[in-house]
Amino acid sequence: MAWHRWVAWEGARVWTSVRRAVTEAGPERDLAVQSLKAAGAAVLAWALVGWWWKAPMALMAPWTAVVLVQSTVYRSLRAGTQQLALIGIGTLLAAGAASLTENSMAAMALALPPAVLLGNYSRFGDQGLYAPTTAIFVLAYSSFSTTAIAHRLFEALVGALIGIGVNALVLPPVHLRDVRENLDRLGRDSAQLMRTVADDVESGYDRTSAGQWHEGAQRLCGAVEGLDRARGWTRESYRFNPGHRLRRHEPPPPDDWDAYWSGIVDRLASLTGTLVDTAGEWRRLAAPPDTVLGLLTELLRAAADACDMDRAALASPPAGETRGEAMKRAWEAHGRLKGCVPDHDHETATAVGALAAQTQQLLYTLDARPGRDGPG
Structure with a gap:
């Protein structure tokens, strides 16, 4: 059947990419290294914040760390700064809307339009998604007390530091x-x-x-x-x-x-x-x-x-x-x-x-x- 040939063809392509990543210096190896670093940064962030500290918002640390292992250290720093700012803004928008409306549905209707508009601002690029998604998480889990906000921001900061640190210190990418x-x-x-x-x-x-x-x-x-x-x-x-x-x-x-x-x-x-x-x-x-x-x-x-x-x-x-x-x-x-x-x-x-x-x-x-x- 045709799908058998398609599976065989895709499998051959995947195997070729894996072989090149292991045996040859090239884009495949660079991508493999960065992927493993991102996974390692997320595991490290979860081990520190979720397993050791048992923080209430532990998800924020690996969620932040995994995406900050960027293609360059400069991009990691820039993305980390943008991400923390957007997480903070999304959290504050959700908390403010919840305190005004005292209703999750009404708070979402109030907080999401400005959060999405801010997230679509071109200067934030791919990081813009963090403003509306953070607001959704805050309202969905009703975690908008002062303590919850502090935990969320602190754990996002820890994840950002781990992601940037791993990218800068573990085989830092230099594109020549x-x-x-x-x-x-x-x-x-x-x-x-x-x-x-x-x-x-x-x-x-x-x-x-x-x-x-x-x-x-x-x-x-x-x-x-x-x-x-x-x-x-x-x-x-x-x-x-x-x-x-x-x-x-x-x-x-x-x-x-x-x-x-x-x-x-x-x-x-x-x-x-x-x-x-x-x-x-x-x-x-x-x-x-x-x-x-x-x-x-x-x-x-x-x-x-x-x-x-x-x-x-x-x-x-x-x-x-x-x-x-x-x-x-x-x-x-x-x-x-x-x-x-x-x-x-x-x-x-x-x-x-x-x-x-x-x-x-x-x-x-x-x-x-x-x-x-x-x-x-």
């Missing part, structure tokens, strides 16, 4: 891998796009294939945005985090690489856009002659080789001489391509000149690789 993965992806995909364009141009391209190149370049622009987010994630993971001092790890590549790959992606988007305009029945630019397309193919393949070497340089010392040879081939092909401009009529020369200008900008960007003094 995302930056490297995004940089590697940009280098790999940029080189692959250049080779795809070169292969298609060599075999003859149309507007459909040119449009696919341009879409690929636009997707690379999305990867640049992902790199920006990863940088922000890394910077945030250092805030209030002893992990970068307690745990040894190699720092991410410098920010110069972000600007470098972003520049290459921008140049590829412009170049593929120009090629779109030279293809199809309703093209805006004249179709380049075969000689020019051959030189463009040679240039792009050499530039792709340079991109691959730059990508490898992030993990090991760069092979400068080999890269220099690739760039030399690219510049030589560009020089011959630019020399073709005067050999054609005005319309064709305009198209060839546009390609020459776009590829020249691409090569200058490649020459501006971080750690290089200049072209070559």
